[in-house]
Amino acid sequence: xxxxxxxLRAVNVGGTGKLPMEDLRALCAKAGFRDARTYIASGNxxxxxxxxxxxxxxxxxxxxxxxxxxxxxxxxxxxxxxREVLATNPFADSPSNRVVAIFLDEVPPGDAxxxxxxxxxxxxxxxxxxxxxxxxxxNGMRDSKLQIPAAKAGTARNMxxxxxxxxxxxx
Numbered sequence: 001x002x003x004x005x006x007x008l009r010a011v012n013v014g015g016t017g018k019l020p021m022e023d024l025r026a027l028c029a030k031a032g033f034r035d036a037r038t039y040i041a042s043g044n045x046x047x048x049x050x051x052x053x054x055x056x057x058x059x060x061x062x063x064x065x066x067x068x069x070x071x072x073x074x075x076x077x078x079x080x081x082x083r084e085v086l087a088t089n090p091f092a093d094s095p096s097n098r099v100v101a102i103f104l105d106e107v108p109p110g111d112a113x114x115x116x117x118x119x120x121x122x123x124x125x126x127x128x129x130x131x132x133x134x135x136x137x138x139n140g141m142r143d144s145k146l147q148i149p150a151a152k153a154g155t156a157r158n159m160x161x162x163x164x165x166x167x168x169x170x171x
Contacts, residue, residue, distance in 0.1 A: 001034065001048045001049060001050050002048065002049065002050070002078060002079075003046065003047070003048050003078070003079040003169045003170075004046070004047055004048070004049060004053065004056050004076050004077065004078060004079070004169075005044070005045070005046050005076070005077045005078075005079065005082050005165045005166075005168075005169055006044075006045045006046075006047065006056065006057075006060055006074050006075070006076050007043065007044055007074065007075045007076075007077070007103055007155050007157060008024075008042075008043030008044075008045075008064070008072055008073070008074055008155070009043070009072065009073035009074070009075070009153075009154075009155040010072070010073070010155075019043065019064075019067070019068070019072075020041075021038035021041055021045075023067070024036070024038055024043070024045055025037070025038055025045070027063050027064070027067055028045060028047050028060070028063075030063065031059050031060065031062075031063040032049070032059070033047040033048065033049050033056070033059075033060075034047065034048040034049065035047060035048045037168060039161070039164055039165060039168060040161065042157075042161075043155075044157070044161065044165055046165060046168045046169050053076045053077075053078065056076050057074050057075075057076045057105075060074045060076075061073070061074050073153065073155065075103040075104070075105060075154065075155055077103065079166070079169035079170060081128075081129075082162065082165055082166040082169055083166045083169075083170070084128070085101050085103075085127065085128075085130055085162055085166075086159065086162050086163055086166050088127060088128075089101070089132060089159055089162075090123075090125040090127075090132055091123055091125070091132060091134035091136075094123075094134045094136040095136060096158065096159035096160050096163065097158050097159070097160050098134060098135045098136040098140060098141075098158070099132065099133070099134045099135070099136070099158060099159045100132070100133050100135070100141065100156040100157060100158050100159070101127065101130040101131070101132055101156065101157060101159070101162055102130060102131040102132075102133065102148070102151040102154040102155070102156045103129065103130055103154050103155050103156070103157065104129050104130060104131065104150075104151070104153065104154045105129070105153070106129065107128065107129055108126050108127075108129070108130070108131050108150050108151075109150055110126075112126060112131060112148065112149075112150035112151075113125075113126065113148075115148070115149050115150065116146060116147065116148045116149075117146070117147040117148075117149075118144075118145040118146055118147055119146055120138055120144070120145065120146070121137035121138045122134060122135055122137065122138055122144055122146045123137075124146075124148065130154075131148060131150065131151050131154070133146065133148070133156075141156075
């Protein structure tokens, strides 16, 4: 069995996509995943499965559709990939709560940074299947007007969350 980290999009953010973490753990168990553990209420779950990453994504999205009655996007990483996201953070010199990795299903397009709009001091870098953004110089993500079209289907987690998920996946 492999350990995976599943990151749900638009769950418990701004009053939308309500999903109690207890329900998420139960949903994972019912879908056949083992040892599901959640971290904070924004849709992070560490689970174990003999399935592939693609199968985990498909199964979890189907279970969430049945639960929510609408599609809920899921991004999946192995434990090793989550550790790599943390280790290759190009903005390790900034506060970890001001740097996010925007997780994507695919490799970001090479021209993704050229198409970013409203950049006002944010630093941006491409990762393997992530886009890193440092919001330290704009007083955080909340005040930023940055738009990255290539990140539209992704979901962001700050480096504190990435570190905790990597730690949980290693337990």
